[in-house]
Amino acid sequence: MLELTFSADDLAYTRFAFSPLWEAVAAARVVKYPAEHPLHRRWVEAVRPRLAGTRLDPLLELIGPRLIAAFACPPPTSPAPDLALELAALRRQPHGRVADDRAALGLPPSSDPQADLDRLADTVAEFWDVALAPYWPRVRTLLDGDILYRARLLASGGAHRLFADLSPGVTWMGDHLRVPRSRPGALALDGRGLLLVPSAFVWPKLFSLTAPGWQPLLRYPARGVGTLWERTERDAPEALARILGRSRARLLALLDEPASTAALAVRTGLSPGGTSQHLTALRDAGLVSAHRTGRYVLYARTEIAEALLAPPP
Structure with a gap:
């Protein structure tokens, strides 16, 4: 269990954002481990043939069953960034951070970190074009709807109501937020607030980022993700x-x-x-x-x- 301690400033600075870069990385994880993500089976079956000629190794090697290299998907710096902005930030990641994350995944050191960052950004862009761009309006609508819904919860019932509805196992007690995580830990937010990032491809897990030097964040399943790939033969209004x-x-x-x-x-x-x-x-x-x-x-x-x-x- 991860325990996050909030001050009044942290509550005031808690905010929402979504991240096309994270969605691409998380979607690649779904492609790599499809059995763990039955909700996305229809999408995987649709995009896998189109990915047959795409080299995804620079991306997939950074994705483990429980751990994703943090430098591959840095926190968004605005509420609604576009992919180009986030890929530019990816290319600028510190080389020391790249080395630390690769070591945590048991990967060999990079002989040319900047070339590897550029290659990774190009791979993500290619994966996006093939597997996510045609679906992005639908995914974006889901994420926007989740943020609007949770903003209303925050306005009507404060942090207690917001976090009680965020994801199973997430609990708010006093000035602490408790979040399910395989590795226990505790973190005082120290005025940085918490960035809440809804995701279409994270279910059924939560992903947290609390390492030094990063904006603390939680990536959680967007509300209604279970209906994302349903085909509804609806009539036009x-x-x-x-x-x-x-x-x-x-x-x-x-x-x-x-x-x-x-x-x-x-x-x-x-x-x-x-x-x-x-x-x-x-x-x-x-x-x-x-x-x-x-x-x-x-x-x-x-x-x-x-x-x-x-x-x-």
């Missing part, structure tokens, strides 16, 4: 169909998971040419994005489209 046209609204509704033009044509009954024209129009309007994976182009909803299809609050 009638109002949206009147604006976009029924065919285009139907295509948006079918993109609960990224799909190719050919697959969407089969599911809608439209011709491949007609489907392509509709997808181009939706892409020009910022409602779908296109992601090339090998010989295929997969279309996915953007965050704007996710919001348009979301049920009323």
Whole structure:
């Protein structure tokens, strides 16, 4: 059990952020240990064939069953960073920190730490493009929803209510937060606060970072992650169909998971040419994005489209 001690300043400085870099690293862990993550089986089955020609060794070697090299996913420095910003921070990690983390994982020392950092950043970027970019709007919607929900808990019931709902086994008592962890420990936050990072790929575990020199943080399962990969054959809202046209609204509704033009044509009954024209129009309007994976182009909803299809609050 890990015990974190809060001061009044620490409570005031407790905040939320999400991290595309962490999601990529945690998703790679799911690919490496799929049996431990049954919730993500549908996603793994979809992306594994597309990863066949991708060299992931520089990333996967830093991921163990219980430990991930901290330098590979430093804490986000803003509430909603983009991947490029975080990859730039990854390339600037101190070489001594790289050596310490590699030793903790039982890996040999690096002969050229900066070259290895650059190679790791390139590998993460390639993994992101193939395995996560087409799904990011869906994941981002899940993370945003979790942060909004927990911010309301904090506003209505304070830290006690926030942490009571964070994850099984997490308890708030007085000025202490107790967090399940295989290695026991204690840490006074000393005015640094606690960074809370929801994650789509961490379930069923919590990951904490409390080592010296780091911003203390908890990465916890985002609320509703169990429904992330469910396929729901929902109809497009009638109002949206009147604006976009029924065919285009139907295509948006079918993109609960990224799909190719050919697959969407089969599911809608439209011709491949007609489907392509509709997808181009939706892409020009910022409602779908296109992601090339090998010989295929997969279309996915953007965050704007996710919001348009979301049920009323």
